[in-house]
Amino acid sequence: MPATGDPRARLSGVTKVFDTGNRQGTVHALGPVDLDLAAGEFVTVVGPSGCGKTTLLETLAGLTSPSAGTVAFEGKPVLGKVPRGIGIVFQEDASLPWLTVWDNIAFGLRRAGLAADEIRARVDYAVSFMGLGAFAAAYPAQLSGGMRQRVCIARTLVLQPRLILLDEPFGALDQQTRLLMGDEVLRLWRETKASVLLITHAIDEAVMLADRVGILSARPGRFIELVETGWPASRSSRIVAEEAFGRLTAHIWSKLRVEAMKALGRVGEVSRAGP
Amino acid sequence: MSVRDAGERRSLRLGDAGLLLLFVVLAWQALYEAVGEVALTPPVATLANAGALLRSPVFWGHAGATASAFTASLAIGAAAGVAAGLALGFRRFSGLVAEPILTSLYTLPKVTLYPLVLLVFGLGLSAKIAFGVMHGVIPVILFTMNAVRNVDPVHLKTARALNLTALQTAATILAPAVAPEIFTGLRVGFSLTLLGVIIGEMFASQRGLGFMIINGINTHNVPTMMAVILLIVAFAVAAGTLLLVADHKLHRRR
Numbered sequence: 274m275p276a277t278g279d280p281r282a283r284l285s286g287v288t289k290v291f292d293t294g295n296r297q298g299t300v301h302a303l304g305p306v307d308l309d310l311a312a313g314e315f316v317t318v319v320g321p322s323g324c325g326k327t328t329l330l331e332t333l334a335g336l337t338s339p340s341a342g343t344v345a346f347e348g349k350p351v352l353g354k355v356p357r358g359i360g361i362v363f364q365e366d367a368s369l370p371w372l373t374v375w376d377n378i379a380f381g382l383r384r385a386g387l388a389a390d391e392i393r394a395r396v397d398y399a400v401s402f403m404g405l406g407a408f409a410a411a412y413p414a415q416l417s418g419g420m421r422q423r424v425c426i427a428r429t430l431v432l433q434p435r436l437i438l439l440d441e442p443f444g445a446l447d448q449q450t451r452l453l454m455g456d457e458v459l460r461l462w463r464e465t466k467a468s469v470l471l472i473t474h475a476i477d478e479a480v481m482l483a484d485r486v487g488i489l490s491a492r493p494g495r496f497i498e499l500v501e502t503g504w505p506a507s508r509s510s511r512i513v514a515e516e517a518f519g520r521l522t523a524h525i526w527s528k529l530r531v532e533a534m535k536a537l538g539r540v541g542e543v544s545r546a547g548p
Numbered sequence: 549m550s551v552r553d554a555g556e557r558r559s560l561r562l563g564d565a566g567l568l569l570l571f572v573v574l575a576w577q578a579l580y581e582a583v584g585e586v587a588l589t590p591p592v593a594t595l596a597n598a599g600a601l602l603r604s605p606v607f608w609g610h611a612g613a614t615a616s617a618f619t620a621s622l623a624i625g626a627a628a629g630v631a632a633g634l635a636l637g638f639r640r641f642s643g644l645v646a647e648p649i650l651t652s653l654y655t656l657p658k659v660t661l662y663p664l665v666l667l668v669f670g671l672g673l674s675a676k677i678a679f680g681v682m683h684g685v686i687p688v689i690l691f692t693m694n695a696v697r698n699v700d701p702v703h704l705k706t707a708r709a710l711n712l713t714a715l716q717t718a719a720t721i722l723a724p725a726v727a728p729e730i731f732t733g734l735r736v737g738f739s740l741t742l743l744g745v746i747i748g749e750m751f752a753s754q755r756g757l758g759f760m761i762i763n764g765i766n767t768h769n770v771p772t773m774m775a776v777i778l779l780i781v782a783f784a785v786a787a788g789t790l791l792l793v794a795d796h797k798l799h800r801r802r
Contacts, residue, residue, distance in 0.1 A: 334709065336705065336708055354708075354711060355709055355710075355711055357711070361709040365700075365702040366702070369703065369706075370801050371724040371725075371727075371801060381710045384712055384716050384720065412801045414800075
């Protein structure tokens with residue numbers, strides 16, 4: 274159990290420097306970054322390509338260790354392995370092609386050694402919650418990309434994580450499917466009361482989903498601003514029609530535009546064009 | 549696809565197979581008409597001779613010798629090939645160095661090395677086994693190595709995200725991920741090992757089906773030679789087809 278007063282997760286001064294292994298030496302990919310994720314909070318992170326978004330998520334997950342700074346989950350330091358209670362959904366399709374949808378979702382539970390009837394109850398629930406009922410016996414190759422990503426989300430969901438990390442989970446999907454998948458994630462978030470950190474390059478997605486949107490600078494990624502959206506917990510993709518949504522999106526784009534141009538290597542044009 | 553479509557496609561495929569068989573039999577008969585009894589026996593007579601062979605204990609003695617040499621070759625080739633392939637797949641640099649060497653050995657006609665094999669292993673069973681292994685082991689190594697290289701990195705990341713132990717990762721992620729490709733390697737290795745063993749028996753051997761063929765030529769016993777060839781072809785085609793069907797089943801979900 275987390276000690277009272279501790280946030281669900283905390284990044285303090287996290288920096289990541291990669292050794293490229295060639296003459297260029299090292300690449301400063303990220304940070305320093307500070308972030309507190311409150312219990313039950315939904316934070317999205319946007320940033321230009323190559324700004325270290327995925328590195329941020331993998332560091333928080335314990336999949337990679339920071340070059341400097343500390344990471345804590347429920348008050349305990351994250352060191353070299355993924356703590357129990359953190360669930361991760363990757364950008365790539367991570368469904369296992371040799372297992373059925375049902376067995377894919379049960380995969381983590383079986384490795385964790387849960388009782389068979391507990392596994393059945395949790396998987397059956399996740400299958401119906403994610404709308405995969407008709408496909409439980411199908412193999413991933415028979416499903417669309419969106420359906421496969423649902424399988425991966427369900428596989429994480431059944432482990433009942435208290436922190437869910439999603440790395441551009443809808444990056445490969447079309448716009449309409451993305452908005453609908455966003456609704457699914459919001460529903461899942463309300464249901465599980467977990468904290469969520471979602472990485473994305475889509476500003477509309479970031480604004481629609483989040484309590485707070487973190488804007489990362491061009492590499493090395495640092496938070497330029499953390500924007501409170503003020504949405505009610507009961508929000509859905511319908512808020513894209515609201516005036517506040519347009520205002521927030523415009524504000525974030527005005528901040529991000531400069532960084533995106535830096536990432537493209539067009540710094541000169543930024544200064545000429547002005548704000 | 550509907551059930552009817554599947555049925556139609558199946559009968560279409562059977563029809564194609566029947567046509568091919570008919571073509572082979574007709575070509576065989578035509579060749580017989582052209583060159584005569586000195587070189588060939590016609591299809592129907594060969595089938596009858598093969599039936600007679602199947603009832604003779606002499607044939608089963610030779611078939612047993614081939615079977616034991618083939619089984620031993622395949623077992624050694626599969627075990628060594630999978631082990632070497634796994635090692636080279638996981639050690640990326642060694643794999644990169646080994647791959648062109650293995651590919652050129654693969655294309656080398658192994659018969660050129662047979663005198664060497666005979667000098668090293670002596671006449672008899674061990675030379676046959678060694679020659680079978682030489683033929684079959686390289687495709688098993690190459691397919692296994694590529695199977696390991698092609699494991700999807702996100703599946704390994706998933707293993708870490710789910711906190712799997714090394715043993716769990718090997719058994720539940722790596723093994724099922726590489727199994728279909730390794731099976732393909734073993735299927736190719738199966739055919740080539742059979743080839744190697746039978747060629748091995750043709751020279752410097754007194755036992756086995758390869759010896760029966762070469763003995764048929766030496767004593768000008770064309771009917772026996774043709775019957776043995778027909779039986780070997782029937783076995784190779786049947787086994788190859790079964791393995792191919794299993795191979796497709798394994799790959800279908802990818």
